[in-house]
Amino acid sequence: MTGFARVEGALAGDSWCWELKSVNGRGLEVRMRLPSGFERLERDIRASASGRFARGSINIQLQYQPAATETGYRINRALLQTLLDLVAEHESAPNLAPARLDGLLAVRGVVEAAENDAGDSDAGVEAGEARLAAMLADFNVALDRLAEARREEGARLAEALGQHVDEIALLVAQVRNHASRTPEALRQRLRDQIAALLDANAALPEERLAQELAMLATKADIAEELDRLDTHIAAARDLLGKDGPNGRRLDFLCQEFNREANTVCSKAFDGEVTRIGLELKVTIDRFREQIQNIE
Template sequence: MIRSMTAYAGGEREWDGWALAWEVRTVNHRFLDLSLRLPEALRFLESEVRGRIGRQVRRGRVEATLAWKPAVAGTAAIQLNPQLVGQLLEAAREVERLAASSLAPFDALAVLQWPGVLHQPEADRDRLAEQTLALLDETLDQLIAGRETEGRQLAALIEERCAGIRRQAAIARERLPAVLGAIRARILSRLAEIGATPDADRLEQEMVYLAQKLDVAEELDRLETHLNEVSRTLRQHEPVGRRLDFLLQELNREANTLGSKSADAETTQISVEIKVLIEQMREQVQNLE
């Protein structure tokens, strides 16, 4: 399934007094560029996380962030260290004794802010890893679904441009006999104006040579071949962005040749319209994986 490189997904879950939250966003990039942010306590999962993301996302700039904290309503949200609190209070009383005076009243919140007074219980490492990776898989499924939805929309837009190029090419192909006939008539008219009487066989040879030089049927045939390959590529179940980039270069090459061979204003305009459609396709292809 064709995929866009632009998407966002987030997943949350609570487990055993802890809250886990993944955020994954992707934008277009030539290659896979992964930026991963994990809490220090979960850094041991980095290799596995990178592997799972890499198996799902083949191309694009990926920013994945994991948040891990005690759940607000969790039983493990706050745990007091009474032994340390007692030691702090005893130390404060000793300070007052040495100062031989009563100091300012104790602020309970200030005591709670002392390092170690509040602490978080250790989570089960194996179960935490299992929950974290399971949530990552769910988030990646959501991300891929979003990339595929936008990919289908981009593919439809590209197919519309392909259809537009085919219509322009058909007009150019229909005009070929009329264009060549007009050139022949213009040359004969000019010869008549100057009173020249060229050798009929030589004139016919020159007309054939000129017709071959201005004939764009081959370019139109290659345009059609490349357009068919674009449509076929859009139906593949693998990353197609780079292949489409190459095909657009080939389409643009044929459009430029069509313009350089143009012998009338309308064919020149057709070449311009085709290049505009190709550029519109390029803007869409840049967002495809």
């Protein structure tokens, strides 16, 4: 399912923007890009997304702009000291250039933006928690909007899928009502094949002849396949009318459609029935392609 949602928010001079994009996928894949310092949001984001959606590749991006007054940076001295100690341990290693301070400061986490730190005071911690809570609230709004966009697309797809199911039903009815499947046509087909057997081997034993007749009758009978196709058509219409993630069920149903259509084509002894059966397979394949786009 494809969709897009964008939500902007602000609190105490800080501002942010969530952008969510969804594209088709067999399973659920959540990817996110968060600014440094907001990694703690990842668990809540992933849990909310997986609780809302079952299929699709969802890309989540957070853009954050701190208040204009909070522009300072600080040095993570503990991390810097750890790096310095590591340099001292390996200063005699051959073919190793001496470490430079600018290189150490470039290591991620050594220089931290002050706005990403809520502060050590109770007021600072409380303000930081309030900011994160507001950001998560806006993220859930973005999820709602993305879900609505996917529902709108789903409604359009449901209409197209319903048309495919109607086409499948029409083709199945054409096979069922074809003149070659009338009792007289089937009897004539059997007579012709029996005559061919007798010409090939006039001394064909009665027992063998009965076996051949039974085999011919079985090969010509596609009533069970057509009945199962009717059952699958009813099941597809039922699933398309239900709310909730039914993509996997419909995907499995497509496999059953294909199985019966293949059997109809293999048993067909009339060219027109074969043509209808091939058109049936093409329509089922179009139906299956659209199924990949829904949850």
